[in-house]
Amino acid sequence: MTSPFDIVGFDMDGTLLDTSGDLAAAVNHALASAGRPPLTVAAIKPMIGGGARHMLAQGMAATGGCDDDELDVLHRRLLDHYEANMVVHTAPYPHALDALDALAARGVRLAVVTNKIERYAAEVLATLGLSDRFACLIGGDTLGAGNAKPSPAPIHAMIERCGGGRAAFVGDSIYDVRAAKAAGVPVIACAFGFLDRPVAELGADATVDDYRELLPTLERLAAA
Structure with a gap:
């Protein structure tokens, strides 16, 4: 056929x-390092699709916002965590x-x-x-x-x-x-x-x- x-x-x-469980864990790792509260997987799912930096920017906006310099630092933390934990869930x-x-x-x-x-x-x-x-x-x-x-x-x-x-x-x-x-x-x-x-x-x-x-x-x- x-x-x-x-x-x-x-x-x-x-x-x-x-991939939502592993991406959410990476976002929440970065948020925690900035003293922000964690977001649920359900809250993070709609943020996925435009790349990691875009996803994190939305996560930061949802917990109080940030400037580009802070986002650069947190983006690196997110990527490092994700790279070490990509296929857990x-x-x-x-x-x-x-x-x-x-x-x-x-x-x-x-x-x-x-x-x-x-x-x-x-x-x-x-x-x-x-x-x-x-x-x-x-x-x-x-x-x-x-x-x-x-x-x-x-x-x-x-x-x-x-x-x-x-x-x-x-x-x-x-x-x-x-x-x-x-x-x-x-x-x-x-x-x-x-x-x-x-x-x-x-x-x-x-x-x-x-x-x-x-x-x-x-x-x-x-x-x-």
Whole structure:
């Protein structure tokens, strides 16, 4: 059986993997070092998606604010903590691996396009034994400053590095949707992700509540 798409790309945090526990722990480590109260995982989830500094800036804003100099110091503390504790709680979402297997069996080339620092993303995938499933990995720093999502540049690079062809993208944030739309690629939003607004307001071409819905949703998008 073949697929209507040659390439399917995935965001990482809140899409392929539930990384919220480990990211929240890193944010709270940085907040604690600044004498701030901890935030719940639920409060931090909507802050995820725009990169670690953006996530921390929102955490600091929620607990009293800070200036750029303090944010620089705390950002480094967050990264150091996260680098040492990246895969404590992180795991794939239910049925995600089954969906990847089904796509691969149809000859689809798979990719990860994330705003996470590339070497961190690579380590997470390697630790979970997932690296070999993907034809390419593009991180938030892979293409240089200004070329992370919502720029279309990483989506264009994904298609090029995967050898070209018809592509679709799966994500959970406005950054994912805007990047894919700007690149002219259909995009599916995950209703279970780290949403900062109702999933219907992201403007995706389709949504899924579970990875068991991904293949039929891709087929419907292609037919449309």
